Amino acid sequence: MRSFIAIVLASALIGLTGLAAAATVEERRADILRASGDALSRLYALQPAAKGAVSKAAGHAVFSNFGMKLLVTGGGQGTGVAIDHKTGREIFMKMIEIQAGLGFGVKKFQLVWVFETKKAFDNFTNAGWEIGAQTTAAAQLNQKGAFAAGAVSVSPGVWLYQIAGDGLALELTAKGTKYYRDDELN
Secondary structure: OHHHHHHHHHHHHHHHHHHHHOOOHHHHHHHHHHHHHHHHHHHHHHOOHHHHHHHHOOEEEEEEEEEEEEEEEEEEEEEEEEEEOOOOOEEEEEEEEEEEEEEEEEEEEEEEEEEOOHHHHHHHHHHOEEEOOOEEEEOOOOOOOOOOOOOEEEEOOEEEEEEEOOEEOOEEEEOOEEEEEOOOOO
16 A cells, blocks of 8 residues: 555656656746746735845745645655845755655645845755754744744744745644755756
8 A cells, every 4th residue: 555655646746747847948947936926926915024034135045845645655846946135146946855644635835935144045055955854843923023024943044934825834844855956957
């Protein structure tokens, strides 16, 4: 049974990747940039203070993610773009997630990373980023004095907004997630 579930999950994720591969590099970049703009617009509508946090930051990254969970295994993948605010340089990236635990469902969500410092931005875009085990943090929507109210602090100088369904997620859970450069699009 586990093998069957793993095959179904892998087939679904490979099928999604195959759809993206059919488009040209320019079309894929344009789709990612369009999705990034849409995600930022949604975020600013939900959390107006986020616009100030993003504009003051050294850089930001936006990812659109898709995940599936079937009984005891799950995974997800996504694409995104990181933007260096000083140079305007766009760095196209990917993410992949593996998770274990009981559950069933399909989830689409968007993540907006905000980097207060150039060092934090460079670390994310050059070295990649891994979130392991089970990282869970609750967002404090009315936190006063915070750099990015409504966001979760994931490390010093790095804030993360998760947009799911009709609003900001009040909880962020990442299990075995890796972010890295997309060599095809850069």
